[in-house]
Amino acid sequence: MEVALSPMEFARRARRLYGDREAVVDGDRRFTYTEFFERCDRWSSALQSLGVGCGDRVAYIAPNTHSHLEGYYAVPQIGAVLVPINYRLLPEDFEYIINHCGAKVICAHADYLEAIDSIRDQLAKVEHFVALEGSRQGWLDYETTLASHDPAFERPEIGESDLITINYTSGTTARPKGVMITHRNAWVNIMGTLAHHHLTPADRYLWTLPMFHANGWTFTWINTARGMAHVCLRKVEPALIFGLIRDENITMFCAAPTVLIGIANAPETMRSGTPSGVRLFTAGAPPAAATIEVIERDLGWELTHVYGLTETTPLITFCEPRPEHRGLRPGELAVIKARQGVELVSSGELRVVDEDGNEVPRDGETLGEITVRGNVVMKGYYDDPEATDAAIRDGWFHSGDAAVVHEDGYVEIRDRFKDVIISGGENISSVEVEGCLLRHPAVQEVAVVGMPHDKWGEAPHAFVVLREGASAKAEELRLFVRENLAHFKAPQWVNFVDDLPKTATGKVQKFVLRGRKAGIARQ
Secondary structure (H helix, E strand, O other): OOOOOOOHHHHHHHHHHOOOOEEEEEOOEEEEHHHHHHHHHHHHHHHHHOOOOOOOEEEEEOOOOHHHHHHHHHOHHHOOEEEEOOOOOOHHHHHHHHHHHOOOEEEEOHHHHHHHHOOHHHOOOOOEEEEOOOOOOOOEEHHHHHHOOOOOOOOOOOOOOOEEEEEEOOOOOOOOOEEEEEHHHHHHHHHHHHHHOOOOOOOEEEEOOOOOOHHHHOHHHHHHHOOOEEEEOOOOOHHHHHHHHHHOOOOEEEEOHHHHHHHHOOOHHHHOOOOOOOEEEEOOOOOOHHHHHHHHHHHOOEEEEEEEOHHHOOEEEEOOOOHHHOOOOHHHHHHHHOOOEEEOOOOOEEEEEOOOOOEOOOOOOOOEEEEEEOOOOOOEEOOOHHHHHHHEEOOEEEEEEEEEEOOOOOEEEEEEHHHOEEEOOEEEOHHHHHHHHOOOOOEEEEEEEEEEEOOOEEEEEEEEEEOOOOOOOHHHHHHHHHHHOOHHHOOOEEEEOOOOOEOOOOOEOHHHHHOOOOOOOOO
């Protein structure tokens, strides 16, 4: 009588209970759950007719569209494995990922057909190329193919340990690794999120987060589990976000801190008429308390900080609000909300350990590495046993994130271990310095990295993006940090830049900044 734990169970339930409710909005196109799942079934049927079977990989390269979302149901319900690819990568990256995962079918949006055609002769294992939108010689038309197939298809038995997706890491310092996520991994993450965050069929979700990013933090399935509306957003721009929140009565969305910065700094004319009470998750990089304070104070939105990795499906902590937090002033509350928080009830055991594997004290000062074990940890890296063994040691997944644990048990990331700045024997958290600089009224974005220093070995170097119309001097910013943090944490150098190099998920590429020369010495 047991049924495999799989997000496909949520699809079955939604089909029965929410059939007449609006499921998907994508521009002018709107589908009820009945219509949406009929489309998914037709595409499942089409894929089977193309020879796709259990375990076969189907790659997607697309922004947040209804056809991309359909893949999260049509592919896994026939036992195949979805491979959502970061569409902002270069053709040579597409080539590596598609060949590495052995995709049998590629489904691509119109914007990426030319890029795939440029490497097509290198994709020997790909049997079919499907244009989700647009038309091009040598490509199957998605809508035509879908419409020509009956919604009846053969449903295989799916096991909990079967793969549902392979999600490739960003590959900023090496070849991207394929994170193998099982049906059970995804189901457990979904249930844990729902246990901590109350959602109902009345909620309407805006797709600001890329679906390819850890399966949209599993909101590709969470929204369906609760019968919510998926409102697609193809391009993340503050004006579009505010407009859709107003026009589509959005109640929930997820966003990386870089998106929050754009929202927080949007002009008042853009914010006008935006309702309060919108809820949002942020993760992907530690958000600054100053940004959180603006989002909650000025917009009246409710922000929740979560943390995880692609390898953990992804969420493993949730900055859980507690009754004792209610009496805090906005600035004090924002400091707590900037922390990564506590374990989800479903994510397994999380420990912050020193080099000997011992848990660090709850003093808010002692650095250790976040490690985790439980039902959300990946099956491993696809076709890469060495990387799997390096990441999972003695039954624990090692995150590479340097964190402290506060007296109340809340975890706070101070840096990636590779980003901790060691200056004169002292550890400096780049995240802490960034958070301080973001409280300066002229600073919109900032990234701090370690640069070689003749006396201290290494010292902080700040790359700063100023707010539009604002001005500041390097010495002014250094003094601002000295006034708020220990003197040795103040940046030795400051560069003013127009923007910061980022991945598609909003993480600053600090290795790019380290590769730049100081440009300015002390001013």
